[in-house]
Amino acid sequence: xxxWLIAAAAGxxxxxxxxxxxMVRSVDSPVSIPALESLRPGVxxxxxxxxxxxxxxxxxxxxxxGMALLWHYVDGSGWGASVSYNPVRQAPGTSxxxxxxxxxxxxxxxxxxxxxxLLEWRQGMMRDLTVGLRRRPADRDQxx
Amino acid sequence: MIKRLLAVPLFLxxxxxxxxxxxxxxxxxATLVRTLQPGVTTAREVVEKxxxxxxxxxxxxxxxxxxxASSAKSAGLILLVFNMFAxxxxxxxxxxxxxxxxxxxxxxxxxxxxxTQYALPWEDVQEPEDNAExxxxxxxxxxx
Numbered sequence: 134x135x136x137w138l139i140a141a142a143a144g145x146x147x148x149x150x151x152x153x154x155x156m157v158r159s160v161d162s163p164v165s166i167p168a169l170e171s172l173r174p175g176v177x178x179x180x181x182x183x184x185x186x187x188x189x190x191x192x193x194x195x196x197x198x199g200m201a202l203l204w205h206y207v208d209g210s211g212w213g214a215s216v217s218y219n220p221v222r223q224a225p226g227t228s229x230x231x232x233x234x235x236x237x238x239x240x241x242x243x244x245x246x247x248x249x250x251l252l253e254w255r256q257g258m259m260r261d262l263t264v265g266l267r268r269r270p271a272d273r274d275q276x277x
Numbered sequence: 278m279i280k281r282l283l284a285v286p287l288f289l290x291x292x293x294x295x296x297x298x299x300x301x302x303x304x305x306x307a308t309l310v311r312t313l314q315p316g317v318t319t320a321r322e323v324v325e326k327x328x329x330x331x332x333x334x335x336x337x338x339x340x341x342x343x344x345x346a347s348s349a350k351s352a353g354l355i356l357l358v359f360n361m362f363a364x365x366x367x368x369x370x371x372x373x374x375x376x377x378x379x380x381x382x383x384x385x386x387x388x389x390x391x392x393t394q395y396a397l398p399w400e401d402v403q404e405p406e407d408n409a410e411x412x413x414x415x416x417x418x419x420x421x
């Protein structure tokens with residue numbers, strides 16, 4: 134019997150040691166690009182934007198009385214591998230995990246002024262779009 | 278003897294399929310959401326109809342409440358050493374916006390939990406025909 138065949142058989146007998154995983158993940162539907170492109174900054178208001186894009190995932194305060202609406206989704210796949218070795222049950226074991234999928238999410242942000250007119254929209258990755266969005270709510274003094 | 282040894286991993290390779298389902302909150306009642314009237318409905322009435330929101334956001338003098346629900350379905354092919362998984366997760370989202378007097382000014386809703394499906398990694402879960410068929414079966418989603 135060929136040695137490599139025996140080695141492969143032995144390897145398959147210890148599946149807890151080595152695992153290779155392929156994962157496909159989908160979260161919500163992609164943001165509609167035609168709907169985004171149909172929006173007119175300075176003309177369309179919050180009502181129009183909500184009708185065309187539906188409810189956002191997050192809403193943030195923007196320049197006190199304005200707001201920023203954020204949509205995102207996941208539609209991707211990736212590989213993962215894990216290796217673990219624990220020869221004695223009572224002794225500490227070692228393990229190694231690796232995920233090769235991209236953890237960032239695509240999406241879009243719409244900014245509105247105090248009159249709730251669309252100022253700007255942008256599409257891209259969450260890591261870029263969310264810069265500066267998360268802030269403390271405005272102080273009472275700023276609302277005067 | 279060697280043939281018997283080889284039979285063990287071959288048996289393990291037969292593997293198994295697995296499915297899992299996870300839900301958060303009750304799906305939103307689309308027919309109830311359609312009864313909300315900007316300029317008429319108050320924050321108190323919204324809470325009486327829909328219950329406590331998941332999140333409240335201060336937007337300067339305004340405020341916004343988020344209601345949501347999610348459904349995730351996962352299917353996997355577990356071959357021990359090599360595993361494949363697919364997860365489809367959709368959300369229902371409703372944002373209601375109030376002015377400084379707690380009067381409803383805008384709302385936007387997206388319904389997705391009924392579109393969630395079990396699928397293997399090579400299957401497409403975003404087919405428009407599938408979505409349209411499922412939308413038609415959920416009261417209040419079509420004909421907004």
